[in-house]
Amino acid sequence: MLAPNREGWLCRCSCKLVFPVSCSLVKLLEETRQWWFINSKLQAVASRVAEEMGVKLGEEVGYTIRFEDVTNTDKTVVKFLTDGVLLREMMDDPLLSKYSVIMVDEAHERSISTDILLGLLRKIQRRRPDLRLIISSATIEAKSMASFFRSSKRHQEAGATDLGPSKEPAILSVEGRGFNVEIHYVEEPVPDYVQAAVSTVLLIHDQEPAGDILVFLTGQDDIDAAVRLLTEEVQSHGKKSHGLIVLPLFSGLPRADQDLVFSPTPRGKRKVVISTNIAETSLTMEISDIENLVVAPISKASARQRAGRAGRVRPGKCYRLYTEEYFVKQMSSEGIPEIQRSKLVSCVIQLKALGIDNILGFKWPASPSSEAMIRALEVLYSLGVLDDDAKLTSPVGFQVAEIPLDPMISKMILASDQLGCAEEILTIAAALSIQSIWVSGRGMQKELDEAKLRFAAAEGDHVTFLNVYKGFLQSGKSSDWCRRNFVNAHAMKKVIEIRAQLKRIAQRLGIVLKSCESDMTVLRKAVTAGFFANACRLEAYGHNGMYKTVRGSQEVYIHPSSVLFRVNPKWVVYHSLVSTDRQYMQNVITIEPSWLPEAAPHFYQQRQLGPSIH
């Protein structure tokens, strides 16, 4: 399977799973010194490979993820790790000199880290002719992947002739698995898609042979409505709905209810799962046959992904509640490939730390737009991470690159050292790094809001996090305390983990872990030092809580989940924006406008802040 064909190292195999490929490779290359897999489900794969090789996990075969290093420096020859971990390792060892073979699995999934990694590996292979690269990718991507690495070879032949021949990487293309899925479209656009979904379910149930149904709707509201309509139909003992089991599925649903979806369908029954796009990727039902309703607008890629949920065990059908013309002409092919600015900012700083100075000339498998790149460089410049020559500043730039967080958070941590509030800021940094510390859930907003009020701080959400953290520690990290206070226990566990990691890094950087006790002003200043670019001012009277960003005059509002919602202090900075019908600021803290030119003299000149500074 690995032998080079005449066209080079482009091989094809039609394996049912990626795993057997990896396993055969292990057998084939057992004699090599050390080599690498990069895969998201790597713990599971690592333990299977260890089992296959008859060795103990953590010895000859090991893995490394963010909070776990299950390897043994003396013994490990096969190591599984995430792309992020490998990028971190490259900061100490840019040529990855310890390793002889690197396999990048699922390269087509193409997270931005994988893209950087591929770009760096392409560079490394010019300096490391002995390094074997194996890239596994979906078939459609294999050719472009091969040419990405081939163009590097041409470059090498034209330029550096003294480096000796280097092998092109083996590109494994893994065929899509599964059975045929028959696609149906509606002939005319439907006026009410929830109603249309319900009718289609009943029609399928009436006319199609056994097999479960999976329906994608946009949100919890529509799911509730559809479940209600179908359940009413079932309860009225209508002939059309006899034997139908109706189950909702969304992330906020309690675990026990989610498990129902995965339980086997009783004989003679048909399960219908009404889901958000949680089921698009994470759901693989171990049941006979899944039929699939999709509601627009999503991307073509997403639509194919959804259709692929059917036909995994035997042929399936997919009913799209939009017209074929709409699919062909209106739907975008790839969704939103736009790289988030903050992500790109992190990447740029990592490349800089790896010594790649010419960022704009870096060869990516798919380049981000130069506008996005320039915006990222601007952010880093304003943070004082890059200097006028776009080089990492010392020490701030190098320190920010050391911290595995969004550079704005890293800058906030560094500022907290001078301001004497690192203890508090590390907690805030950890809390900002996870989705939410509160339990989500409908039908208990009132209790949740009341619970939040018990911790709410006048300064805003960041200080509120501190209050929750304090309470959690005082309770002895009790999960019962979490339940009573509508705090997500699992999220708090993560906060503790991340905080411990940040503490280790902070100590390595020589940051003094001092507490500011009750002085919230220094704490707010530290937040401002990182997030000054997100400063907003409340519009004067009668604008119903409308703020404008200081820099862009963009209209924004405080998100209803914030403790400052309806409080509307005059000046705030936010952590992130979420855009729905409006632009909402999430995690908001009050500031004094005079701190802005202090924190970022290049970014804010005094006069920009206008006459309302007092």
Next chain:
DNA sequence: GAGCACTGC
């Protein structure tokens, strides 16, 4: 008065 879901250091 908002709410699709991951992944990663």
